[in-house]
Amino acid sequence: MRKIDLDNFQVATSETARDINRRIVLNLIRKHQPVSRADLSRHSGLQRSTVSSIAETLISERWVTEGAVGHLPRGRRPTFLHLNGERAGIIGINIRPSRTTIALASLDSRFISQENLPTDRNSSRFVAGLVERIRRLMKAHPEMSCEGIGIALPGRVDITTNKLIFAPNLGWKALDLKRPLENATKLSVELENAANACALAELWSGRHGESVRNLVAITVSEGIGVGMILNGQLVRGSMGMAGEFGHVTIQENGPECPCGNRGCWELYASNSAAARHYQEAVSRKRKGRNSTAPSFDDLLRLAEQGDAKAIEALERMAKFLGTGIAMLITGLAPDVIVIVGEVTRAWERIEPVIRKELEKRSPALSQTRIVSTDPESQPRLRGAITLVMQKHFGAPSVA
Amino acid sequence: MRKIDLDNFQVATSETARDINRRIVLNLIRKHQPVSRADLSRHSGLQRSTVSSIAETLISERWVTEGAVGHLPRGRRPTFLHLNGERAGIIGINIRPSRTTIALASLDSRFISQENLPTDRNSSRFVAGLVERIRRLMKAHPEMSCEGIGIALPGRVDITTNKLIFAPNLGWKALDLKRPLENATKLSVELENAANACALAELWSGRHGESVRNLVAITVSEGIGVGMILNGQLVRGSMGMAGEFGHVTIQENGPECPCGNRGCWELYASNSAAARHYQEAVSRKRKGRNSTAPSFDDLLRLAEQGDAKAIEALERMAKFLGTGIAMLITGLAPDVIVIVGEVTRAWERIEPVIRKELEKRSPALSQTRIVSTDPESQPRLRGAITLVMQKHFGAPSVA
DNA sequence: CGATATTGTTCGCCCATCGAACTAATCCCG
């Protein structure tokens, strides 16, 4: 039960009921497609006449199309409805420190095209390049009416000004990405922290079952990000800062973190941490001169090849991942935890270590499902698309 | 934006709009009372005619009464509306390991009567005693129509069966409190973990301003409980287990906790922990024989009297409270953190230590407002009442 | 061919909001 926000609420008009039921029907079609009007009536509890009326508007708005005719043991044959995959492209953009990916996707989060560009450290040049690519993309797919642009990025976005804040890896200062892109493309732009976007993507298109209403996504890369879905919705917190569990202290008097704190989780369980673990292991052996730190990709390759030190470093990283995951399960009790990042490529090695660490603390902890995402499925990019999709499929804002 | 739960949603009918607007108006009256219909129209954006119609039903249902007539520099004088303080008692019950409190409150969370009974370890005898007290209470206030019973307890309630689980301090096993009480009193019963209830109470009747949508309540007693309000609603998590931050490890290889884990937060920052800190300080001095542990009340009294060891123990407890609070701020980014428990009686001593601990980690952390509750205001009991109140004042469940 | 079953549409009813017109009450000013 939510408290009504008396500073920001919406009264109901006569159209509110239609808005609510329209969204329910649209979601039911998304879930059960192809599906007949009569089935929608049974699934929703709405009258067949009401479903027909809603279906008519959905079809006229090109959200839905009538498809094949079904077959039943007796009675009139139903005409199936399904989402219009052709309509409504969504542009998803995944900004990472070195590279940025742009994709065009259909309503059901299927990628239609995808391309790459380097992430320019000069922010205005970057925006110009982005606009150029988006224009080209839309010209290449004139049949698509684009519903909006979703952007996932490694940082935080100020809720009020929509400016980018806290994105140390990108080197842009208080950049307003939303307005210039909206002006140039005439499309609405949604910005969101990458971990939050991943959590949304898993909520909407992950295979975790309908009953999952509490989900935590952990993005592991140079740092660690956490996106929380609780009660079926993204938790953004005050100023949009929720989810910085990567900077919770897990080792009192640990090494200093650039954030100012000491012993932060991400100092032990991120990709960079694994590289450091590796270096420590190596220099422990060859006392003295430090070798140059390997990239995390190198580390994965070395481990794959059976390098004991690399495996040790990865397992050390996994153990510390377990430490933080234990905290998240204990405190948030999610139905599922999803891990995103290169580390999932060594999941068979990582997962047992995490599990062992959880069991060491409490057998109850390891009841929680912990799954990895396939990096090929582009979780961040899917998240960017979900930002736009949920505006149409999410529950209406009411009261 | 919430994802619609396709396993458990509600379609809109023609009455849905009325339900929504009714709740909005009721909340506006609660906030602005006494208030005229015209003002409600301005606050809500609804037409005056609509407000009048809603007000009429609210008055006929005795939620609201017409009061005095106002005065304006010109024009017809408005008739004020306000909540009907006489109607609608809510029974709140606060169960603690040793004592249980029962109270009757009005709509606006004002206590009308309050009484105590020992918490019987025999659960069926306890339920019988409770029923007896409730009956007596209702008989003593025949003018009140009782809206329901809210119960705050030190444990967890299974969402599906409504049975009490994980209440080691109470010694009852899988007790079903809801059904016997409902059958005996014919009132609906709401059960909730005490920390969650406190968080709700602070959301609904705390003085934190309307803009607070993210709030964390920390109950400090024998253990530590955390109640989370995120996006303006209580987070219960999978199986209602969210909020067990008291059992997050803050000291790797710390002492073993009854929960099975090691170094749990509540081993360092609870009342029992403070008593242990004190004992350690004492036995450090008089090496050898341990004295008997003082109660937390004793400790507070000793500190009040200037006992250095007691002060040291309290400050040690406060420092560790800061450790956990840092975690909560970092991860959840609440607008406010509320501390509940006996420890707030020494708040002038505790707060600076917490603040210092936060600042040590990061100055940004101490931006978050951290407030204590007055134990006299009965936060747990107010929470119990809020459980029932929010059913009438909360946002309608839609879609 | 007729009985039965199922899908999808049509139409009148009901409920709720809107908005304009109206009544009521009050103050100000000439």
Place this chain on the structure above:
DNA sequence: CGGGATTAGTTCGATGGGCGAACAATATCG
């Protein structure tokens, strides 16, 4: 003292949307 200005609250027809019964369309089966 009386009319204009102003504000509160009510009345009433228009509009939108869901309900539900009746109906049309289309199938199977004996």
